[in-house]
Amino acid sequence: MDPNANSHLERLPLRVIPTFKEWVSQTYKDPADAVKHYICFGREEPAVRSIPKGIGPNLAESFTSHLSHHKLAEQFVACIPDGRIIGAHGTVVTPDLNIIWELSPELDKQPTEHSLTKKSSFGRLRRTSETYAVLTSPYSGHYYHWLFEVLARIELIRRSGLSVDKYVINRNDAPGFQQETLSLLGIPMDQIVDCDQDTHVQAGCLIVPSFAAYTGIIPSWACQFIRSNLLKPSSDSKRPRAKRIYLSRADALYRRIANEVEVISFLKQYGFEPFTTTSLSALEQMQLFASAEAVLAPHGAGLTNLVYCSQPAKVIEIFSPAFIPTNFWSIFNNLGLEYYYYVAQSGKGLSYGWDGEDDIIVDLDQLSVILEMAGIEKVQEAEGSSSPNTQSRFTLEHIVKLSNCEMITELFRHYLNRDPIRSELEHYVQRLWAREPKEEILFDISNVSSYIE
Structure with missing residues (x-):
């Protein structure tokens, strides 16, 4: 084992600092140095552009008050020379071994409860001179959180003008939408560093953008970035x-x-x-x-x-x-x-x-x-005309992968060029719920000659 790796095992993180700004103020006494490591873009002031309307509780009041009470956080990019990434969640650790909580939060925990402070051993340290951009998130395996807590943060890196060699993510079972959306952004998989429980990397520099939508309020720039780039x-x-x-x-x-x-x-x-x-x-x-x-x-x-x-x-x-x-x-x-x-x-x-x-x-x-x-x-339909959009938009191979109601509807469109009536839909969905083979249901629908009464 690399002796340099062993020498660091005794000095691993024991302290958690709530904000990166706090760490910068402690580390860089010269303001000129501080602004190079805390690149700030200010705070977006949310505006109400769409009043919720509907049936039930008055969500117009509760939603708009949530907007005013949960102000969007100040957006920034953190630059951490010799910073580390540790563990399956890609925890951000400073060179003097402080966990930055706001860049590496854990679910349902307080900063002092961070799991790394309780670990006694870590993966072997690997050093690189490259610049790593850290885009890890506790919920990165979920589509909403992937778009707004991972991908949207790339816009902050672009605004900073900083160059990146690799992107660090925690893929959480690697859903297919992750690779597809990364490809749409022009980020190849060989530029991705995926975290696991043994991850322990010290990079030449860590570039870590702040979270864009961690409170359920999404800044408008994040929406525009996702729309225009994906x-x-x-x-x-x-x-x-x-x-x-x-x-x-x-x-x-x-x-x-x-x-x-x-x-x-x-x-x-x-x-x-x-x-x-x-x-x-x-x-x-x-x-x-x-x-x-x-x-x-x-x-x-x-x-x-x-x-x-x-x-x-x-x-x-x-x-x-x-x-x-x-x-x-x-x-x-x-x-x-x-x-x-x-x-x-x-x-x-x-x-x-x-x-x-x-x-x-x-x-x-x-x-x-x-x-x-x-x-x-x-x-509006002309009397005697078929229902709208009755031609199936899917291939048969695709149809059998759909959910129950959608699959039955598309099978009728595929074979009969019409939608099923309600009794037909219920009949075949019940057969699916009873775990009848799809092949039998497909065969029966392909031979339907009259409505089921």
Whole structure:
């Protein structure tokens, strides 16, 4: 083992400093030196551009007051010569062995409880003269947090004008959207340093941008960076597009719509088409939302794609009464687009210890009211004509990977060039729930000659 590595094991972090500014003031007494290591961009003053409207508690008051009480933090880039990255979470450590809490927070802990202060051994130290940009985040495996707590921070590095050799991330099971979005930003995988439990690196310099959206309030510059750098124009006619999107969570473990078959059937008369994000690539999700004029969905990570919407798009977000966060209103507020909400009833479902993960029951009468409030009218069809958008937009190979309701609908479109009526949809979804082989259901639908009564 490298003797230099062993010599550092006794001197590993024992102290936590809450802010990087505090460490800079202790380390660099000359202000001219301090500003080279703490590159500050100031604080964005949030503005209310979109008043929430909807059914349930007065979220207009609670959301806008959250905006005023949770001020956006001062944005900066930290420059740490000889800084270290330690552990699976990519904890940022100064050369004099201080953990900077605001650059390496841990979930549900106070700064003094940081896990590294309790460890007795670490991975072998590796030194490099390269400059590493640290973009680690506790929730980096989740789509919303990946976009706004990881990728958006790249804009601060660009503003600083500093050059970077490698980017440090903690991929948390490496979801596919991470590599896809990094590629869209022009960052190849050979420029990525992924953290694991044995990570212990001392770089020539660490470049660490501050978090952009850690309080649920997203700065407008972060939205603009994501929109302008990830959303690419496409002429691919096979990419899914729809004017009115119903975003299902049928493929999720929790916070699903318990009566979704009824909801999807009801929404057909308004021209909404069901989608799940797991059936689409990140780029397909971007293109889908960019073409939308209305989005309706229960609260969930898929609504992160609202950042790609444009005028005159509207969103209706459905909440469980126990969990009403501001994240997605914050996006639409930055874009100045119309935001509506519906606080529905809690239903039974898989629970992980708190009511915010309960499934949701939608009242169709109230759904009709919120649609009217948003100015979303029923689609007009000529008598005897088929329902709109009845030609499937997917290949058969893709269709069988969709969620239950979406898969049945697309199979009908693929084989019969029409949508299933409600009784047909319920019949085949129940067969899927009973774990019948998809091949049998596919065969039966391909041979449907009449409606099921």
